[in-house]
Amino acid sequence: MKVPLEKQDFFRVSELFSLKELFDARVHLGHKIGCRHRLMQPYLYGCRLDQDIIDLDQTVEYLQQALNFTAHVAYRGGIILFISRRRQFGHLVESTAIDCGEYAHTRYYQGGLLTNAPVQYGPGVRLPDLIVFLSTLNNVFQQHVAIRDAAKMNIPTVGVVDSNCNPSLITYPVPGNDDTPVAMELYCRLFKMTINRAKDKRRQMELLYSFSAPSTPSS
Amino acid sequence: MAGSRLEKFGTVFNRVRDLMRSGVIQPTEKPLWYDVYQAFPPKRDPLQVKPRNRPSSQKRETVHDIFYQEDEVRAKFYEQYGAGPWPLDLTKSSYVSMCQRFVNKYTDLKRHSELDESALFEETGKALLSEGLVLRRKGASSVSAESKEPMLRLKLTDMLAEKQSVGVDSKETMDQTTQMETPPIDHSNSKTTG
Numbered sequence: 001m002k003v004p005l006e007k008q009d010f011f012r013v014s015e016l017f018s019l020k021e022l023f024d025a026r027v028h029l030g031h032k033i034g035c036r037h038r039l040m041q042p043y044l045y046g047c048r049l050d051q052d053i054i055d056l057d058q059t060v061e062y063l064q065q066a067l068n069f070t071a072h073v074a075y076r077g078g079i080i081l082f083i084s085r086r087r088q089f090g091h092l093v094e095s096t097a098i099d100c101g102e103y104a105h106t107r108y109y110q111g112g113l114l115t116n117a118p119v120q121y122g123p124g125v126r127l128p129d130l131i132v133f134l135s136t137l138n139n140v141f142q143q144h145v146a147i148r149d150a151a152k153m154n155i156p157t158v159g160v161v162d163s164n165c166n167p168s169l170i171t172y173p174v175p176g177n178d179d180t181p182v183a184m185e186l187y188c189r190l191f192k193m194t195i196n197r198a199k200d201k202r203r204q205m206e207l208l209y210s211f212s213a214p215s216t217p218s219s
Numbered sequence: 220m221a222g223s224r225l226e227k228f229g230t231v232f233n234r235v236r237d238l239m240r241s242g243v244i245q246p247t248e249k250p251l252w253y254d255v256y257q258a259f260p261p262k263r264d265p266l267q268v269k270p271r272n273r274p275s276s277q278k279r280e281t282v283h284d285i286f287y288q289e290d291e292v293r294a295k296f297y298e299q300y301g302a303g304p305w306p307l308d309l310t311k312s313s314y315v316s317m318c319q320r321f322v323n324k325y326t327d328l329k330r331h332s333e334l335d336e337s338a339l340f341e342e343t344g345k346a347l348l349s350e351g352l353v354l355r356r357k358g359a360s361s362v363s364a365e366s367k368e369p370m371l372r373l374k375l376t377d378m379l380a381e382k383q384s385v386g387v388d389s390k391e392t393m394d395q396t397t398q399m400e401t402p403p404i405d406h407s408n409s410k411t412t413g
Contacts, residue, residue: 005258024312036282039268046285053285065261072255115224129251151226151267154235156252168268171231172261 013067025186027176030163043175052163066158066172067194074198078129085138096188100195114149133159135178289322
């Protein structure tokens with residue numbers, strides 16, 4: 001169990017994307033100056049004719065960290081929840097979750113979903129071990145309630161933060177564009193590939209252990 | 220399972236770590252992500268930052284404007300020629316627009332020759348013309364526009380002349396018949412203005 005944690009990039013997630021791919025997917029485009037969030041300033045490269053440009057060098061590092069974390073959590077059999085309140089990409093996010101074998105929530109977020117789960121869903125509910133936000137804002141351009149709720153319930157979060165989002169509460173923020181369909185498809189594809197890779201690795205390891213030693217490894 | 224719901228103080232990891240240290244969370248109940256977070260911590264602790272709404276806290280580094288040296292050339296190009304003759308096709312990453320070709324030519328000429336800025340501008344225009352690209356100036360009419368406008372003008376002047384002659388004829392007939400009626404054209408004009 002500790003072997004994957006010792007290596008820096010056990011699942012080789014840095015091979016899944018390159019800076020050029022991010023640029024072609026227009027991940028570096030932010031919103032206008034007026035929409036800029038104060039806390040996003042360190043992640044911005046500059047401002048071209050009033051439009052914020054996100055620093056892709058930083059994005060590459062943050063994205064690599066985020067994908068690595070999701071891969072490790074998926075390797076350990078964690079439940080991953082995809083959240084995106086953008087109606088334009090609701091179907092895309094849901095199909096991504098189905099392909100990974102994980103969960104998605106793209107509808108109206110009821111207040112007690114995470115904080116009042118035993119009452120809403122029945123006792124003994126297992127909460128997600130990781131929440132991935134493909135867009136941290138809800139339809140009224142405010143921060144999604146689930147970010148605060150995840151922090152309350154001690155659930156780490158990975159989120160794509162655009163230049164009008166607040167990245168402070170998100171455990172592994174990924175500064176990038178969350179409005180363009182190309183960028184969203186790229187993120188969905190990357191997360192799908194990392195989770196599938198991690199799960200395949202897990203199955204391989206289990207098979208190896210079951211063949212080499214009759215006792216199952218402690219999880 | 221025990222947990223601490225204070226998202227405003229400390230990070231997720233800090234709270235779980237302290238709960239485990241104090242014994243509230245048993246080692247068997249350790250969350251899945253705890254070891255992963257310990258091995259690969261994020262660059263910045265996810266502490267909640269309080270929103271500072273006071274205008275006095277202005278000590279922040281501003282975001283730099285992105286301007287290139289070729290932007291001066293681009294500005295002059297757009298000023299003189301307007302947007303390119305055909306729209307930009309951004310679907311291909313290797314697409315070179317009219318403006319970009321102009322800028323490339325300009326930089327090439329600047330490197331090789333030592334001309335003045337305005338002279339360089341003319342030179343690039345000529346060079347592009349020689350390659351077969353026609354640049355239409357903004358405001359100045361090109362060949363096809365000129366051919367259309369005189370036609371329009373002729374028609375308008377003809378129509379006006381006809382109308383005036385008709386008006387004069389009718390006026391003469393009116394005067395001949397009744398001297399009290401005012402010319403209809405002036406009457407309508409005064410009605411519209413009034």
